Structure formats: C-alpha cells, structure tokens
Amino acid sequence: MPDYSTQSLARLVQPDRVHRNLYTDPAIFALEMERIFERIWIYVGHESQVRNPGDFFATRIGTKPVVMSRHSDGRVYVVHNQCAHRGVQVVAEDSGNAQEFRCCYHGWSYHTDGRIKNIPLRHAYGARVDVNDPKLAMVQVPRVQSYRGFVFASLAPTGPSLEDFLGHIATSLDDMVDRAPDGEIEIAGGVFKHGYDGNWKLYLENLLDAAHPLFVHQSSIEAAKVQDDAVASDGSGEIAIRQMRQNGASYGFWESQVGIWTYPNGHAFLGDYHDDAKLVAAMKDPNFRDYIEALEAKKGKAEAQRILEVRRWNTNIYPNVSFMSQFQQFRVVHPISVDRTVVYTYNFRLKGAPERMFRNTIAFANVVNGTGSLVLTDDLETYGRVGVGLASAGAEWLNIARGADTDKPDAHNGRRGKNSTSEIYLRNMYEAWLQYMTGTKPGLAAAAE
Ligand code: FES
Ligand SMILES: [Fe+2]
Structure with missing residues (x-):
C-alpha cells in the first residue's frame, strides 16, 4: 500500500486536475476516514429522531458505528456502538426506544448516555474494573452540537466550533x-x-x-x-x-x-x-x-x-x-x-x-x-x-x-x-x-x- 506524505498528497490535487488514485486507492480512503471523517464535524442525525428520553438512532461517523440517543437528562448523546467487555456491537436495531442498552453477548448493560449500568458477575472482577471509568462504557463521542435541530458530532476533542x-x-x-x-x-x-x-x-x-x-x-x-x-x-x-x-x-x-x-x-x-x-x-x-x-x-x-x-x-x-x-x-x-x-x-x-x-x-x-x-x-x-x-x-x-x-x-x-x-x-x-x-x-x- 503506498504511503502518502503531505508532499505526495499535494501533488494529487492541482488547480485544474486531480489524480485518479483519489477514487481508487484504499490507502487514500483510509487516510480520508482518519483525517476527514474522524476529525471534522460530521452530520449524525436530526433531533426529531430522538424526541423522547430513551429514543435512539444507530448510524456511523465515517466507517465507525455510533448511536445517537436522548438520555433521561434531556440531552442528546452520541456514543460508540461498542461493548466495553469484548467489543460487540451493542445496538443492532436502526432506531427505537430503550430503558438501557444491553449487550447480547454477556449482558453488560449501559445507560442511554453510554455509562456502564450493570455488569453480570461484577464480584468476580474485584477492583480490576472501575465502573466510573469513562472508557469502561459505550464511550461518548467527545463533541456533539446541534444547529437548529441538526446534530453534528466530531471524534476530535478539539477543533473549530460547529x-x-x-x-x-x-x-x-x-x-x-x-x-x-x-x-x-x-x-x-x-x-x-x-x-x-x-x-x-x-x-x-x-x-x-x-x-x-x-x-x-x-x-x-x-x-x-x-x-x-x-x-x-x-x-x-x-x-x-x-x-x-x-x-x-x-x-x-x-x-x-x-x-x-x-x-x-x-x-x-x-x-x-x-x-x-x-x-x-x-x-x-x-x-x-x-x-x-x-x-x-x-x-x-x-x-x-x-x-x-x-x-x-x-x-x-x-x-x-x-x-x-x-x-x-x-x-x-x-x-x-x-x-x-x-x-x-x-x-x-x-x-x-x-x-x-x-x-x-x-x-x-x-x-x-x-x-x-x-x-x-x-x-x-x-x-x-x-x-x-x-x-x-x-x-x-x-x-x-x-x-x-x-x-x-x-x-x-x-x-x-x-x-x-x-x-x-x-x-x-x-x-x-x-x-x-x-x-x-x-x-x-x-x-x-
Ligand atoms: S461482549 Fe458485551 S457483554 Fe461481553
Ligand atoms: Fe442526476
């Protein structure tokens, strides 16, 4: 797979022509996911899709599956659709209303803002799991902002405002x-x-x-x-x-x-x-x-x-x-x-x-x-x-x-x-x-x- 430096990327885009690799090279696609879709503001969904507490809508940011949800605090969250136990996709439906998100594999459950709610056999972990660790969760996407009902999210913790x-x-x-x-x-x-x-x-x-x-x-x-x-x-x-x-x-x-x-x-x-x-x-x-x-x-x-x-x-x-x-x-x-x-x-x-x-x-x-x-x-x-x-x-x-x-x-x-x-x-x-x-x-x- 070719390795693209800044200089070689710059050569692919010229004022009146672009290189065909931009449409065909998997290495370019991988870089686009990382440097565009995982960095800037990406439209996720509309607030009317999660009108009531517990409403959720599953989608993607680039190739990464995420869930947009309305939590009981009234706020809209976007969380990674991944179980903190062994990585299973937690929410399999496109949309719906739920009291909690529960993983199908071993039953770990999450609040609708992504925080861990219950771990079966919790006693067996002793001090090795901290339920207050924000990474032991369906991890929240760091930035979520709405413009007149249109919800955007960014996987980058910092950057320009929406x-x-x-x-x-x-x-x-x-x-x-x-x-x-x-x-x-x-x-x-x-x-x-x-x-x-x-x-x-x-x-x-x-x-x-x-x-x-x-x-x-x-x-x-x-x-x-x-x-x-x-x-x-x-x-x-x-x-x-x-x-x-x-x-x-x-x-x-x-x-x-x-x-x-x-x-x-x-x-x-x-x-x-x-x-x-x-x-x-x-x-x-x-x-x-x-x-x-x-x-x-x-x-x-x-x-x-x-x-x-x-x-x-x-x-x-x-x-x-x-x-x-x-x-x-x-x-x-x-x-x-x-x-x-x-x-x-x-x-x-x-x-x-x-x-x-x-x-x-x-x-x-x-x-x-x-x-x-x-x-x-x-x-x-x-x-x-x-x-x-x-x-x-x-x-x-x-x-x-x-x-x-x-x-x-x-x-x-x-x-x-x-x-x-x-x-x-x-x-x-x-x-x-x-x-x-x-x-x-x-x-x-x-x-x-
Ligand atoms: S992978 Fe989700 S509970 Fe085990
Ligand atoms: Fe057309």
Whole structure:
C-alpha cells in the first residue's frame, strides 16, 4: 500500500486536475476516514429522531458505528456502538426506544448516555474494573452540537466550533427550517437506502453537477416530454413530470438563470434550476396557497415572502450531507470502502403546513431518491461506470477545469461560478480535501507524516 506524505498528497490535487488514485486507492480512503471523517464535524442525525428520553438512532461517523440517543437528562448523546467487555456491537436495531442498552453477548448493560449500568458477575472482577471509568462504557463521542435541530458530532476533542465549520452554508439549514410555519421540522415517511460501487466523493460531486442531467437523464427527459402533466392518478404526476422535464434544461438556461456558490471547508450550493416562479405556481395550486397563508399567519407577510424567495437547489455540507430545502430532501452519505458507498435519504415534514405539502415531499422523493426512481438509477449506473472506467488506467488525471478562469468572489467569504456549469464546486471540495488531508486547515491538528 503506498504511503502518502503531505508532499505526495499535494501533488494529487492541482488547480485544474486531480489524480485518479483519489477514487481508487484504499490507502487514500483510509487516510480520508482518519483525517476527514474522524476529525471534522460530521452530520449524525436530526433531533426529531430522538424526541423522547430513551429514543435512539444507530448510524456511523465515517466507517465507525455510533448511536445517537436522548438520555433521561434531556440531552442528546452520541456514543460508540461498542461493548466495553469484548467489543460487540451493542445496538443492532436502526432506531427505537430503550430503558438501557444491553449487550447480547454477556449482558453488560449501559445507560442511554453510554455509562456502564450493570455488569453480570461484577464480584468476580474485584477492583480490576472501575465502573466510573469513562472508557469502561459505550464511550461518548467527545463533541456533539446541534444547529437548529441538526446534530453534528466530531471524534476530535478539539477543533473549530460547529458555527465556524458551517459558516455561511448554515443559511441553507435555516432555509430548510424557516419554511415550516411553526418553525420546526421533523423527519417523517421512512428512509430510502441505496448503494453504488463507487467512491463516496462521487455522490457529493454529482449533486452539484449542472452539466450532467441533460445526458445522464436523457431517457426520463424524453419520456416525460410526451406525458400528460396529470399522468399519475395520485396527483404526484405533476411533480414527477415537471422534475424530469426540467432535467432537460438547455445549457443556455444553466448558463444564464442558475448560479453556484462555494464556501470554505468544502461546502456549496447550486441555485434552483426550475423556471416556473414559485409564487406564480402557488397561485395555481390551492394547497400551496394554503401553505403560504399558514406561513404568513405565523411569520408575517414580509418574512414569508423572504423565505419563499430563497432559491436554492442542492446544498452540500462537506463531507457527508447533500440536501434540498424546497422539497425537504436530506441525503446522508456513508462511505463503506474506496469503491463502495451507501446513501440514506430522508424526508422532513414542515410543522404547521398543510398535509399536502408532505405528500409533495414524498412524491418528489419517489422521483429523485427512490430505489425504483427513473432518475436516481441513471446516476447510480454512472457512478459504477466511473469505477469501471478508472480501472482501465488510461488517463492519469481527471479534469476539473471548467469555468476556472471566470470564478468570482462571493460576499460571504466564498466564491461563485460565473454560472452554474462552472466546476468550482469540485475545485472547492478538493481545496478543502487537501487542507484536511495535510492538516493545513487553520484550527485542525497537523496530520501525522
Ligand atoms: S461482549 Fe458485551 S457483554 Fe461481553
Ligand atoms: Fe442526476
């Protein structure tokens, strides 16, 4: 396995190209887990998943299994999902409510904040185990912080605050929550899980890629063009057809109507690429009109208008989240190995909004995130073909140059593309990647050579 020094990592990322090993080398993947996923803030879950004491949700930070739980003190904890006795995964369910976590092997049990509760045959250990030792536990992740209900955790005991890490991209999370008339959102409607044989970075890259829909999604674009708007009897047809048709927007549209904005630490968002102004569409849709009325009643007319005029499509919070506030889609990336990735996609319900808004959310999820979706399957096929193509070991470098000469500064300490087809989001992610991987990011511990 090659050994990567800081200098050799720096050679892999250049201003307009990156080395193919970044997608194929298991040694790079191992370093990414250590220097990115085990060091910076990682999205873990949403507070609505652990509303009541004893509620828990099992997930991963990078490749490390953890459990997010609400303890009897009302606080949210994230603990390693590992028994202090012989290392067994303690929580095997995805989620639930429990009085305690009990290991299946020899019955050691833990409080829902991870502390040891009971050890069978305790007397046989004498003074050799100290039940107050924080390491004799399902060990707590050192830093856990929530931003407007979104829970992030860091395996590093020190580092920048969550607010500093998020910077201006926090406004996309604000947009997600602000759209709820009651000012609160909750995960609802289950989860779609999909996997692909490709590197984790491909997913984040694709979600901000304005140049791909016209080609990758050609078959559903053409099928949608010949359908009637109301093709689905459950009323979801309009959303499905609208979305699939819009994927066929011309280059001219992407280059004149849509923007892309990038920020420090690898974060970015793509502008909304739908050409039907929301407020105009709202006048035609009584459910949306009811929603606007509910929003105005709770927030006032001016604030409701400000909220509805935020026009963002996908937002990436590097390195494991891509979400879309307009239809309340939230996707969490789980790296498995250098060439295997699993993505969990969730839906949020806007509290205080008419129920039809959530039906729209689900209808939209079925179009873009469902495992039987006519759109998602195209993207998954493409990720797999990246893997096949890279295995041929042809061109050594992958090009990320589009728009590099016309990128401009943004008012919020970021940079934006001249238009949405700029690959600035790739250059921005790789700039952050290199800073994380070499420990040159201010506030991060230097990476070991
Ligand atoms: S490994 Fe968990 S109780 Fe023995
Ligand atoms: Fe796509």
